Amino acid sequence: MTEAIKLTGLSKSFPVGKRLFGPPKAMVHAVEPLDLTVKIGETLGIVGESGCGKSTLAKMLVGLLPPTTGQIEIEGAVLDNADPAIFGKRIQYVFQDPISSLNPRKTIRQIMEVPLRRLHNLDKTARAARIREIFAAVNLREEFLDRYPHEFSGGQAQRIGIARALAAEARILILDEPVSALDVSVQAQVLNLLADLKKEFGLTYLFISHDLAVVEAVSDRVAVLYFGAIVEVGAARDIFANPRHPYTALLAQSAPEVGRPIAAPETAETELPDPMSPPLGCAFNERCAFASDRCRREKPALAADGSGRDFACFNPLAASQEDG
């Protein structure tokens, strides 16, 4: 078994305009059926604009949201949402807002003890020993244990959040924008800690972020999400340098970069499509400079190009020389 996560036909729709009884008025497809695998020991980056379904996908993976269709396999076992105590030991989540992911009325020790007690049934002395180990691993001082969350800076709180995820002894971590609430000088502290922990404990990461540069720096592979569907997947080292899907190219051009002149990378009429009335054909066609008639009729499927890159586009950008 080399797959940490295997998703088949996974999708999520939310009802809108709920009524007291009877079916809702409409369904919004937050995540279209998608297939994806993450290998053991890999870091898969997920990028996309806000509202494209990143967090919905992540929450399904840990069982916080039941999928509408499809199947999730974690380390070869099908995830069934019935028992958080079982999959909590396999897969854990690190939240975007480090402070609000810690209960303000509990001490750090109380917070750290929950997974040890609930998931691993450790007794008091064993818990204390384990907490000491974990705190050493994430470079936190033990005296922090008896303090309350509001006494910590964002970077420290995020390290506590990571420590809690480690306490569950899961080998897979979903990192949902783990550094976007942090300052740059602190962001790197947390990212480097994550890299060290991964090596030390042989972890697998799913790293969600809207910051392309951060994703590129930490990931092995990257999946680009647009409007609830994966539009391109490839090796982190060249997906932004040589994008095949026009949307990936747009993202890469929009990232602000010192020395590059400002140019609005697309015309102003372009907004994300309305989820209530999704466009026909390729969801990107209204913003795409390469759109053809076919794009307005048919939905392109994600397909491999033979060089380790998958993309969903009828008129992809040219592959660069090195890519072959």
Added chain:
Amino acid sequence: MMAFLKLLARNRLALAGLIVIGMVVVLALITPLLPLADPDVTDTPNRFKPPFSEGAILGTDHLGRDLLSRLMWGTRLSLAMGLAAAIIAATIGSAIGIIAGYYGGRTDNIIMRGVDMLMAFPYILLALAIVAALGPGLMNALIAVAAVNVPFFARNIRGITVGIAHKEFVDAARLAGMRDREIIVAEVLPNVLPVIVIAMSTTVGWMILETAGLSFLGLGSQPPQADLGSMLGEARSALITNPHTSIVPGAMILIIVMAINLLGDGVRDALDPRLKSGALSRPMPATTVDRQGAVPAAKTESLLDIAGLRTEFRVRDRLYKAVSGVDLHVEKGECLGIIGESGSGKSVTALSVMGLVASPPGVITGGAVHFDGKEIIGAPYEVLRSLRGRRVAYIFQDPLATLHPLYKVGDQLIEAIQSHDSVSSADARSRAIGLLKSVRIPNAESRIESYPYEMSGGMRQRVGIAMALANNPDVIIADEPTTALDVTVQAQILSVLSDLRRERGLAIIFITHDFGVVGQLCDRVAVMYAGQIVEEGPTAAVLRNPQHPYTSRLIDCVPTLGGGQRKLSAIPGLPPVVDNLPVGCAFAERCDKAHADCRAGPVELVKTEEARKTRCLFPEVVSERSA
């Protein structure tokens, strides 16, 4: 707990309430031990004895019963009833509210519709109906009063619970293996408990009054048992002839309810965290100015010149020096970037310019701001007001800070135009459409009819820029206007701002923490750390060869696209807290070049090259950074 009591004690009225109600409660508790006459023994020959008569200090009632004794026993009963009703109502109501708020969806829908239905009835009518159905009696009155107060608790607590149930720590608890029931008890309840206590302390007084009301009507306590309401009710017929029989229980009710309500308000204020920072005290229209020392002259001839600006926050016994001596200037048509980490004082600097820092706790303690040659920090409020929006406009990170959610964006733009300029509505409207076009809102003619919530975040921010442009200002101060937006939208906003500056000769102060944005948009950049500018100069030069170690280390921390998988550099430690700044260089704790001299005393911002300044004793050498 101690902090809570201290806060409570600072509120004089609440303290008085606490003392009074404390005495009443103690008296009620020791009533059975006191040498009082039996409250229920009638002695008709001695009826209506006036107060201060022999053997009956407060006199007797229409049956000759000792009023003092009846008052004490009655108070005891009324307090117990009110408290019991409050506890029952709070327990049941909060349980309903928590369940509805936590589970949400259909459960919530059905429960809350039931609650709404109950609340639709007039309150006292409902209580009367319940007693009428159950029959008069103390227990039934208690049930009725508790029942009519349940919806109040359910509604309030549900609102709070909804907010908490969506917090990330609840998800985290679920992932740590906790079940719903445990989460409600261990995670949600501790966070709603203060609200329940507040709600109880503000309603228990009314519940005492309501039970008394029912007894007054003869629906509560039954003769001969005394409670304050029934005492009043029985005294009613002798109100004119023997007023003391009414005054005695009436005064007691008044004292109890007043004391409890004063105390309740005090408890609410002490438990409400917003009050702790002084936020609930009424803000001033402009930041308080308390300048020590001389007002500095403008250092340059620029359109906007900030010299030696100092802004502090005085929060109880702490002094946060958010801005400590900032000099900045911006020319017509120029874009100045201010970059720095969270808490470095960027926003406070920007807000100080137009006196928009909240006061209290903010105070401008030094420096000057010259706009168009005139000093405006000490200027009267009218001067500031006429400049705000018209000559100097702000764009905030959250456009909803300037857009009202309930009005159409067009109407808001028109109002902004007309507030400084008397033009006809038709003219204002066409100018509003023009503004929306200038920020590249598609279909401006129809978008003018939209409400803010109908627009995406990027669109709203463009409307925010249009609002800032409404009166053709000379300076725009943009505080992280794109931080909350996606990169593709950010790129659009930046290009709008950049064009406006060229076309209209606007001066822009652009606050950000993103070097990429500064590099693309700004001519000059000032780097802030712990309330001071540590480096300033032309953007390209500062980014290419930063002179201050902080700037240089910070640039290294920023990952850039195209670098591949790698280890990122970090700066160890954290920025200093501005209520406890070191005497020397504020960066010394984290600087690998720190020397004893750096810590000895303040480091000045000195000119290092043409147009460049650095606040460092050992600036970086030019050749250190290639590329």
